[in-house]
Amino acid sequence: LLDSSWYTESMKAGHPVEILDRHKLQEQQVNESKDVECIVPSYACQRRTTLENHNTVLTDALSLLAENAELNDEEGRGVAFRRATAVLKVLPKPVTDMTQLRGLPCLGGHSLRVIKDILENGASSEVEFTKQSERFKALKVLTGIFGVGAKTAERWIREGIHSLHQLQDSAHTLNRAQKAGLEHYEDLNQPVTKAEGDAIREVVEKAVVSVLPGAEITLIGGFRRGKLTGHDVDFLITHPEEGREVGLMPKVVSWLESKGFLLYQKTTGNSYLESKDGPARPSSNMDRFERCFSIFKLPEDAKQGTQQIETLSKNTPEHMCSLAGPSLVKVEVNESTNCAKLKPWRAVRVDLVVAPFSQFAFALLGWTGSKLFERELRRWAGHEKAMSLSSHALYDNKQSKYLRASSEEEIFAHLGLEYFPPSERNA
Ligand code: DCT
Ligand code: MG
Numbered sequence: 001l002l003d004s005s006w007y008t009e010s011m012k013a014g015h016p017v018e019i020l021d022r023h024k025l026q027e028q029q030v031n032e033s034k035d036v037e038c039i040v041p042s043y044a045c046q047r048r049t050t051l052e053n054h055n056t057v058l059t060d061a062l063s064l065l066a067e068n069a070e071l072n073d074e075e076g077r078g079v080a081f082r083r084a085t086a087v088l089k090v091l092p093k094p095v096t097d098m099t100q101l102r103g104l105p106c107l108g109g110h111s112l113r114v115i116k117d118i119l120e121n122g123a124s125s126e127v128e129f130t131k132q133s134e135r136f137k138a139l140k141v142l143t144g145i146f147g148v149g150a151k152t153a154e155r156w157i158r159e160g161i162h163s164l165h166q167l168q169d170s171a172h173t174l175n176r177a178q179k180a181g182l183e184h185y186e187d188l189n190q191p192v193t194k195a196e197g198d199a200i201r202e203v204v205e206k207a208v209v210s211v212l213p214g215a216e217i218t219l220i221g222g223f224r225r226g227k228l229t230g231h232d233v234d235f236l237i238t239h240p241e242e243g244r245e246v247g248l249m250p251k252v253v254s255w256l257e258s259k260g261f262l263l264y265q266k267t268t269g270n271s272y273l274e275s276k277d278g279p280a281r282p283s284s285n286m287d288r289f290e291r292c293f294s295i296f297k298l299p300e301d302a303k304q305g306t307q308q309i310e311t312l313s314k315n316t317p318e319h320m321c322s323l324a325g326p327s328l329v330k331v332e333v334n335e336s337t338n339c340a341k342l343k344p345w346r347a348v349r350v351d352l353v354v355a356p357f358s359q360f361a362f363a364l365l366g367w368t369g370s371k372l373f374e375r376e377l378r379r380w381a382g383h384e385k386a387m388s389l390s391s392h393a394l395y396d397n398k399q400s401k402y403l404r405a406s407s408e409e410e411i412f413a414h415l416g417l418e419y420f421p422p423s424e425r426n427a
Helices: 005-010 022-028 056-071 075-089 109-121 125-132 134-143 150-158 164-169 176-183 194-211 248-258 302-312 317-323 357-368 371-385 408-414
Strands: 216-220 233-238 262-268 290-299 331-334 339-342 345-354 387-389 394-396
Touching: 056 075, 056 109, 056 125, 056 134, 056 150, 075 109, 075 371, 109 125, 125 134, 134 150, 164 176, 176 262, 194 216, 194 233, 194 248, 194 290, 194 345, 216 357, 233 248, 233 357, 248 262, 248 290, 248 345, 357 408, 371 387, 394 408
Parallel strands: 233 345
Antiparallel strands: 216 233, 262 290, 290 345, 331 339, 387 394
């Protein structure tokens, strides 16, 4: 029986194995036989999850079902699939037999059926069916437009709109974000590389220090966790002197705009006031900071640009269009030479967040992710510690007071959790 002793095996000295209360452990291990020492803790924030994943076939399948549930507004089901996926991510070997899953937490009947199907038949019929379904495909295409959420996509689908062409041909008036999203659809659906993230960081850093010397900028989100690609680039900005960050965002945005770096931006002000709002509810923690959602115009590095043009000019413009996907492709074709040339820049989603210095550690922890890790941290805080954690603060309900922290390590300590670096928060 390989069971979850795998997990123990994979844990290096000093890694957390005994954080969980004994009785909690027993509750989770419904199927476990007494002699098996199971130590996969049930909260993702108790497990070190690196990017090394030995079960990508299974996790890809369950992630797709999670995504489908989320797109259909079935949050509970989505979370259940995400939790099951996260457990599979920490296993030190590929699963080859269902018995290996005995005693593992968070694997519900539905997830187990999917896994069994894959192990026995090479694929899950439910996953394959979902992938092929017109509804799933339409939801993916439409929510792939920046500014379009599941609810809007759902409404459009009910009206018979399944593709970008149909949307363009419809009489719908799109808002500013959606127009920009449609215009830069191809670029925004291409993964952003770490190198592109670093190039953007240089520009944003220049903007930030020129408008407020001493201000500090940190790369957050997936890139801080060591991912090599992402769907956007996230930055957290602060200033060591509390209060100096006030009014910073409009100045940064103006600087970037004046230099032609922004194709779109929308800024929201900081609406969090501890004295007024009290401990932020977990669900509302993402939107209270001064925040800028933007589409960045990132110039291609000249050398890379030339290479692309050379390769692509061997294809006919028509071929290029099909390579690049449906419609909306930014290819400049010179009529006289019939020579196609790529535009010398690409659009990238960039999120900027400004936090007051006293909230910086909470913002850093809250914005580093992964989304599931964050959700689990908040669940742990609420259910196990009677605390409310947000990206602004940590409130202890028993002591009726805020717990201050100036580093992520201190927040983990307040929560009674072993500290994990960002690279181990990839749940
Ligand atoms: N976040 C969260 N809950 C959400 C959305 C975001 O806790 N509902 C946090 C965790 C990650 C961080 O904000 C940045 O969000 P994304 O950019 O969506 O996540 P990411 O991990 O950076 O993913 P990607 O690499 O694809 O950008
Ligand atoms: Mg991100």
